[in-house]
Amino acid sequence: MATRVPVQVSDTARQPVASVRDLTRRFGERTVLDRLDLEIGRGEFIALLGRSGSGKSTLLRALAGLDGEVEGGLTVTDSVAVAFQEPRLIPWKRVHANITLGLPGKGAAQGPKERADAALAEVGLSERAGAWPLTLSGGEAQRASLARALVREPELLLLDEPFSALDALTRITIHQLVLQLWSVHRPAVLLVTHDVDEALLLADRVLVLDEGRIAHDSAVSTPRPRHRDDPDLLSLRATLLSALGVSPEGSS
Amino acid sequence: MSVLELGTPVRTEIRPGPQPSPAAQNRRPRGKAWQRWISPLVLVVVWQIASSTGLLPERLLAAPSTVATTAVDLVQSGTLLTAIAVSLQRVLIGFAGGGLAGVGLALVAGLSHKGENAVDPIMQMLRALPFFGLIPLFILWFGIGETPKVLLVALAVSFPLYLNTFAGIRGVDAKLAEVARTVRLSKTQLIRHIVLPGALPQTLVGLRQSLGVAWLALIVAEQVNANAGLGYMINDAREFLRTDVIVVGLLVYSALGLLTDALVRLLERRALTWRREFLSK
Ligand SMILES: Nc1ncnc2c1ncn2[C@@H]1O[C@H](COP(=O)(O)OP(=O)(O)OP(=O)(O)O)[C@@H](O)[C@H]1O
Ligand SMILES: [Mg+2]
Numbered sequence: 252m253a254t255r256v257p258v259q260v261s262d263t264a265r266q267p268v269a270s271v272r273d274l275t276r277r278f279g280e281r282t283v284l285d286r287l288d289l290e291i292g293r294g295e296f297i298a299l300l301g302r303s304g305s306g307k308s309t310l311l312r313a314l315a316g317l318d319g320e321v322e323g324g325l326t327v328t329d330s331v332a333v334a335f336q337e338p339r340l341i342p343w344k345r346v347h348a349n350i351t352l353g354l355p356g357k358g359a360a361q362g363p364k365e366r367a368d369a370a371l372a373e374v375g376l377s378e379r380a381g382a383w384p385l386t387l388s389g390g391e392a393q394r395a396s397l398a399r400a401l402v403r404e405p406e407l408l409l410l411d412e413p414f415s416a417l418d419a420l421t422r423i424t425i426h427q428l429v430l431q432l433w434s435v436h437r438p439a440v441l442l443v444t445h446d447v448d449e450a451l452l453l454a455d456r457v458l459v460l461d462e463g464r465i466a467h468d469s470a471v472s473t474p475r476p477r478h479r480d481d482p483d484l485l486s487l488r489a490t491l492l493s494a495l496g497v498s499p500e501g502s503s
Numbered sequence: 504m505s506v507l508e509l510g511t512p513v514r515t516e517i518r519p520g521p522q523p524s525p526a527a528q529n530r531r532p533r534g535k536a537w538q539r540w541i542s543p544l545v546l547v548v549v550w551q552i553a554s555s556t557g558l559l560p561e562r563l564l565a566a567p568s569t570v571a572t573t574a575v576d577l578v579q580s581g582t583l584l585t586a587i588a589v590s591l592q593r594v595l596i597g598f599a600g601g602g603l604a605g606v607g608l609a610l611v612a613g614l615s616h617k618g619e620n621a622v623d624p625i626m627q628m629l630r631a632l633p634f635f636g637l638i639p640l641f642i643l644w645f646g647i648g649e650t651p652k653v654l655l656v657a658l659a660v661s662f663p664l665y666l667n668t669f670a671g672i673r674g675v676d677a678k679l680a681e682v683a684r685t686v687r688l689s690k691t692q693l694i695r696h697i698v699l700p701g702a703l704p705q706t707l708v709g710l711r712q713s714l715g716v717a718w719l720a721l722i723v724a725e726q727v728n729a730n731a732g733l734g735y736m737i738n739d740a741r742e743f744l745r746t747d748v749i750v751v752g753l754l755v756y757s758a759l760g761l762l763t764d765a766l767v768r769l770l771e772r773r774a775l776t777w778r779r780e781f782l783s784k
């Protein structure tokens with residue numbers, strides 16, 4: 252008779268994928284991040300809002316381990332993938348080779364080539380796999396950059412405005428894709444966006460960065476799939492807009 | 504931080520001269536290509552008339568027809584081909600040695616600040632030397648054989664390649680180096696996939712410049728002392744007032760220069776296909 256062993260949740264499984272304490276970043280006299288605190292739990296989908304220049308990309312760079320000049324405590328998992336604000340494709344590598352760049356060849360169930368093929372198909376770029384990056388349109392380049400991040404199946408996925416160059420239709424498709432990949436692999440996602448509706452449609456938790464700190468932090472518990480005109484979302488939307496310093500239409 | 508110091512901004516004094524982009528050079532209004540041949544042909548005809556009428560004495564400049572027959576004679580007797588072989592060999596050996604040294608030193612200086620501190624000051628000092636002025640020293644050190652000629656070519660070649668490759672490495676987009684870091688490329692992979700291909704366009708500019716100087720250095724070296732090669736053929740002809748042979752020699756020099764330049768352009772076109780300009784052609 253087998254006895255049922257209670258499932259042990261190991262400590263590592265409970266640990267956040269990123270934990271930020273008192274993070275400060277100065278550029279000369281300017282303090283862009285000012286003793287910022289943030290914890291990102293495993294599998295959490297977070298949207299980060301904030302005015303242009305509020306330090307969203309700076310925070311992402313710090314989380315990606317690219318900023319050697321931050322002060323404060325920063326503990327981040329090793330398994331991070333980034334889609335930068337600009338696509339940053341390597342111009343002398345064809346799209347497909349950009350996706351496989353740095354992918355480990357061994358150990359994975361599928362080879363890097365097949366995984367890149369799949370990722371390209373998911374973002375709708377299969378036909379452009381052999382193209383040079385300089386010949387891609389803005390939206391295509393952005394999708395390639397997104398595919399390069401997604402294919403890594405990281406524990407923490409940092410996405411810096413990855414949908415900004417997409418048309419409304421493609422954007423909806425890619426939203427679905429990101430949500431679907433997220434529900435399968437459950438990475439923690441930190442998505443920078445300027446679009447409050449996008450944040451509300453996708454994320455479990457919405458943050459607003461202002462004056463170098465997380466000025467606003469609210470959970471979104473509305474079950475997915477969500478609709479823009481869900482009353483809970485509408486009220487949250489108003490709160491977020493005022494946190495961003497925008498007076499929502501219709502009121503005041 | 505496991506990556507090269509590429510992210511940190513570096514101030515360097517190197518400003519490779521303004522270079523028209525290869526594509527701009529290749530793009531020429533097509534259409535009546537033959538029209539471009541009219542004026543050179545007229546020039547040759549005028550030159551021939553001036554020579555035939557005695558206006559331009561053979562002692563100063565041989566007639567085009569004489570030059571042509573002399574060229575055929577020189578080819579048939581084998582003199583010209585032997586001379587070309589000797590000169591070409593000097594250029595090739597000098598170019599290979601100087602090129603390897605230039606690119607190698609640029610890698611050392613470009614890939615780390617320690618390397619830069621070790622190599623760059625010396626290269627900048629040497630660069631200030633007028634290297635044709637070194638010929639007397641070279642003759643004292645190496646005699647008048649092949650060594651001083653090859654060395655002069657190597658020296659002349661190494662600087663444009665060093666300066667351009669170094670600037671190319673340092674000019675590689677730090678944002679791409681960041682991508683390499685986020686996808687966890689090792690240092691060797693970073694150099695192979697990002698740094699070297701990123702520096703390549705500038706290295707090719709250096710290659711063209713250095714081929715130009717290579718021929719120049721050879722001509723100077725062969726003028727000063729030579730017992731074989733194109734320069735020797737020209738000097739020898741001067742003693743006998745054979746202006747026709749001199750002109751043939753000069754034409755061969757320039758043909759060889761054009762040929763090597765075309766080779767580099769071919770290389771550029773193959774190596775830089777990723778650039779949009781090359782695709783849209
Ligand atoms: N390397 C740098 N040197 C100096 N200032 C910088 C540097 N990087 C960022 N900054 C400044 O820090 C501030 C925050 O920049 P950041 O890129 O993080 O903004 P952002 O919130 O991502 O803005 P956007 O929404 O426009 O992308 C800006 O004012 C910017 O000018
Ligand atoms: Mg930004």
